[in-house]
Amino acid sequence: MLLKRTVKEDVIKFFFFMLAAVSIFIVFFVIYFLFSESLPAFQEYGFSIFESEWSVPREVYKIGAALFGTAIVTIGAMIIAIPLGLLVGIFLSEIAPFHIRTILKPVIELLAGIPSIVYGFLGATLLVQYLQPSFDLLKGISLFAGSLVLGIMALPIIISISDDALKAVPRDLKEASLALGATKWETIKKITFPSAISGVSAAIIMGMGRAVGETMAVSLVVGNIMQIPVPPFDIFESGSTLTSIIALEMGEATGIQTYSLFACGVILFIIVGTMSVTSNLLKERVEKKYKGG
Amino acid sequence: MSKKTSLEMEVKDLDLWYDTKQALKKVNMPVYKNKITAIIGPSGCGKSTLLRCMNRMNDIIDKCRIEGEILFDDKNVYRKNYDVVELRKRVGMVFQKPNPFPKSIYENIAYAPRIHGIKKKKSLDGIVQQCLKDAFIWEEVHDRMESSAMGLSGGQQQRLCIARALSIEPDIILMDEPCSALDPIATAKIEDLMRVLVKDYTVVIVTHNMQQAARVSDYTAYMYLGELIEFGETEQIFENPQEELTEKYITGRFG
Numbered sequence: 001m002l003l004k005r006t007v008k009e010d011v012i013k014f015f016f017f018m019l020a021a022v023s024i025f026i027v028f029f030v031i032y033f034l035f036s037e038s039l040p041a042f043q044e045y046g047f048s049i050f051e052s053e054w055s056v057p058r059e060v061y062k063i064g065a066a067l068f069g070t071a072i073v074t075i076g077a078m079i080i081a082i083p084l085g086l087l088v089g090i091f092l093s094e095i096a097p098f099h100i101r102t103i104l105k106p107v108i109e110l111l112a113g114i115p116s117i118v119y120g121f122l123g124a125t126l127l128v129q130y131l132q133p134s135f136d137l138l139k140g141i142s143l144f145a146g147s148l149v150l151g152i153m154a155l156p157i158i159i160s161i162s163d164d165a166l167k168a169v170p171r172d173l174k175e176a177s178l179a180l181g182a183t184k185w186e187t188i189k190k191i192t193f194p195s196a197i198s199g200v201s202a203a204i205i206m207g208m209g210r211a212v213g214e215t216m217a218v219s220l221v222v223g224n225i226m227q228i229p230v231p232p233f234d235i236f237e238s239g240s241t242l243t244s245i246i247a248l249e250m251g252e253a254t255g256i257q258t259y260s261l262f263a264c265g266v267i268l269f270i271i272v273g274t275m276s277v278t279s280n281l282l283k284e285r286v287e288k289k290y291k292g293g
Numbered sequence: 294m295s296k297k298t299s300l301e302m303e304v305k306d307l308d309l310w311y312d313t314k315q316a317l318k319k320v321n322m323p324v325y326k327n328k329i330t331a332i333i334g335p336s337g338c339g340k341s342t343l344l345r346c347m348n349r350m351n352d353i354i355d356k357c358r359i360e361g362e363i364l365f366d367d368k369n370v371y372r373k374n375y376d377v378v379e380l381r382k383r384v385g386m387v388f389q390k391p392n393p394f395p396k397s398i399y400e401n402i403a404y405a406p407r408i409h410g411i412k413k414k415k416s417l418d419g420i421v422q423q424c425l426k427d428a429f430i431w432e433e434v435h436d437r438m439e440s441s442a443m444g445l446s447g448g449q450q451q452r453l454c455i456a457r458a459l460s461i462e463p464d465i466i467l468m469d470e471p472c473s474a475l476d477p478i479a480t481a482k483i484e485d486l487m488r489v490l491v492k493d494y495t496v497v498i499v500t501h502n503m504q505q506a507a508r509v510s511d512y513t514a515y516m517y518l519g520e521l522i523e524f525g526e527t528e529q530i531f532e533n534p535q536e537e538l539t540e541k542y543i544t545g546r547f548g
Contacts, residue, residue, distance in 0.1 A: 097355075098355050170392070172388060172390060172392035173392060173394060173395075174353075175350060175353070175386075175388065175392070176386075176388065176392045176393075176394065176454070176457070177394075177404070178350070178353065178381065179348060179350060179381055179385065179386035179388075179458075180381065180382075180385070180404065180405035180408070180457065180458070180460070180461055181378050181379070181381040181382035181405065181408070181409065181461055182378075182404075182405070182408050183378055186408055190404070190408070191394060195394075195395055
């Protein structure tokens with residue numbers, strides 16, 4: 001009887017080990033494939049791959065413009081989403097009365113779940129139309145429109161996760177601060193928010209991750225032209241991002257163009273990977289600081 | 294207990310409801326200056342609730358309704374436009390579970406003075422040192438002021454919290470079962486500390502430990518089901534209770 005049970009235990013153990021091994025293998029396979037497929041592009045161009053020249057007729061595929069576009073659009077999105085998202089997160093967790101919170105929180109979580117194409121569609125039809133006359137532009141499609149759409153898309157993520165992080169701060173701490181005669185705002189500023197900083201950073205990084213990795217919404221509004229605007233900070237110009245260029249050109253790409261698109265994928269992978277490692281390190285550092293000697 | 298007693302705070306006809314449940318019923322109780330008043334009673338009798346009315350900590354609880362008065366300096370702290378921040382500056386609180394801020398030992402004490410406008414490093418240093426000394430924890434922490442308060446033992450953390458409560462120079466210190474999470478040695482230290490503190494402060498302590506009430510307090514209030522059953526000098530309450538309910542409780546027949 002006992003033997004049978006330990007055998008069963010071993011079988012189950014092996015089964016789970018295999019499942020884990022398979023999923024890890026798949027991840028490594030994807031990474032390997034990504035890097036090996038992009039290698040020819042890096043070999044061809046070296047560091048000059050970060051220059052801005054993408055031309056089908058001349059068969060030059062350097063990804064600088066896409067990288068620039070991703071950076072600009074992400075920065076723009078974060079300028080919109082971080083302050084707004086954190087303030088709403090603070091409002092939700094610390095200030096909103098109970099009945100407002102019970103309505104608002106699910107609504108915001110619903111917003112995070114809306115498929116990205118819907119945001120892109122709204123951006124391409126409504127937003128772009130308003131931008132053009134409002135800023136007196138030739139066309140509303142631009143890096144700025146991309147920033148706005150991505151900012152709006154990142155908002156619910158930042159709000160929801162920062163709200164969770166702030167809510168997780170023990171009530172003890174808030175009460176201790178209030179009992180010392182601190183006002184509600186002083187308590188939020190000096191106790192609640194700093195205590196939640198690891199979670200809040202995670203919220204920001206996840207919002208950023210969504211902005212960097214987002215494809216459909218952004219490809220509908222940025223114009224998809226592989227160029228760095230002149231001057232570069234002219235965000236009302238069209239541009240392209242690492243994701244949108246892959247989505248648009250992978251279908252009919254051949255040869256070096258394919259490799260360059262994979263290079264875009266590698267760069268994306270590195271950016272997003274760095275973000276998640278950073279958020280983990282940040283979290284560890286904060287935890288170390290607060291817990292134990 | 295022969296010293297002249299004067300009134301520091303007075304609870305008058307206090308009713309409190311959490312939503313529809315009445316947690317305090319017409320409570321009347323004096324708090325005497327430079328004395329330790331213990332509030333005892335079985336779990337759920339409203340003793341912590343009553344304590345938290347004294348610095349209006351119940352304000353932050355949704356659906357909490359209060360009627361009646363608490364007089365402090367002849368003013369009802371529950372009247373309209375009463376400055377709650379000012380009240381909490383004068384009525385400090387120590388909680389059941391030690392709750393130091395996840396900051397350095399120094400910052401834990403300097404937090405409140407800084408909020409209340411003391412900016413100079415030298416003044417802050419002085420306050421921090423004095424409070425830690427007053428709470429008998431200076432010797433244990435003076436060489437590691439910059440390390441996290443979370444690294445201290447439970448008993449040390451609680452004394453740090455008492456030091457933190459002293460940093461606002463309150464008139465009254467409220468203690469909500471301050472020893473319930475501590476071992477007997479740490480408990481003894483805090484009880485000794487209370488006896489010292491009461492020379493300069495008024496102390497109100499909630500405890501479910503009757504021996505503790507008997508050991509440290511000057512006055513004892515016994516509460517049951519939201520009502521204040523009996524209030525008197527501690528000796529009288531424990532040796533000659535007037536109410537049957539009190540007697541039953543202190544002789545351990547229920548609770």
